[in-house]
Amino acid sequence: MHTKEIIQFALSVSNQAVLSIIHEMSDAPTTFPTANGGCHPLWVLGHLTFVEGAIRELLLGEVNPVERWHQYFSNGTEPVADADKYPSLSEIREKYLQLRERNLTLLESLSEEELDGPTRTQPEGLETEFATYGKSFMTLDLHQMSHRSHLTDARRSAALTALAAQAAN
Numbered sequence: 001m002h003t004k005e006i007i008q009f010a011l012s013v014s015n016q017a018v019l020s021i022i023h024e025m026s027d028a029p030t031t032f033p034t035a036n037g038g039c040h041p042l043w044v045l046g047h048l049t050f051v052e053g054a055i056r057e058l059l060l061g062e063v064n065p066v067e068r069w070h071q072y073f074s075n076g077t078e079p080v081a082d083a084d085k086y087p088s089l090s091e092i093r094e095k096y097l098q099l100r101e102r103n104l105t106l107l108e109s110l111s112e113e114e115l116d117g118p119t120r121t122q123p124e125g126l127e128t129e130f131a132t133y134g135k136s137f138m139t140l141d142l143h144q145m146s147h148r149s150h151l152t153d154a155r156r157s158a159a160l161t162a163l164a165a166q167a168a169n
Contacts, residue, residue, distance in 0.1 A: 033153030
């Protein structure tokens with residue numbers, strides 16, 4: 001298996017793992033994963049969408065098409081419970097799918113040698129993770145899977161909330 005095939009496989013698996021839970025949580029997108037808050041599904045998908053847009057910025061110098069969402073979903077932002085403070089989940093999902101497809105097309109266009117090529121820029125503190133095209137795509141995958149834990153915990157939290165409400169009746 002070649003590097004590109006490994007990256008494509010990893011992106012496909014992580015994409016399915018995240019989107020299946022986002023779908024399950026569509027009726028409760030601002031369910032926090034813990035009683036102390038955390039990253040709820042709407043924020044997670046928005047954040048992943050923001051990062052999908054940033055990949056081409058890092059690799060090609062293009063402007064992030066969802067830069068306007070920086071205030072909601074960039075690193076360091078805090079998720080809030082009010083869904084009205086964000087773009088809608090359906091808008092975010094649509095943009096995510098569009099940007100993911102665009103990134104997969106870019107990945108497909110690259111040769112194995114180009115995957116080892118240096119990126120135009122790297123985020124401060126993440127120079128190693130985004131040093132090459134290949135590492136950038138693998139970091140995109142690993143980042144997505146790291147946020148999946150927030151989604152599974154939010155799903156668990158939503159189920160506990162539903163069970164508690166049933167028990168009270």
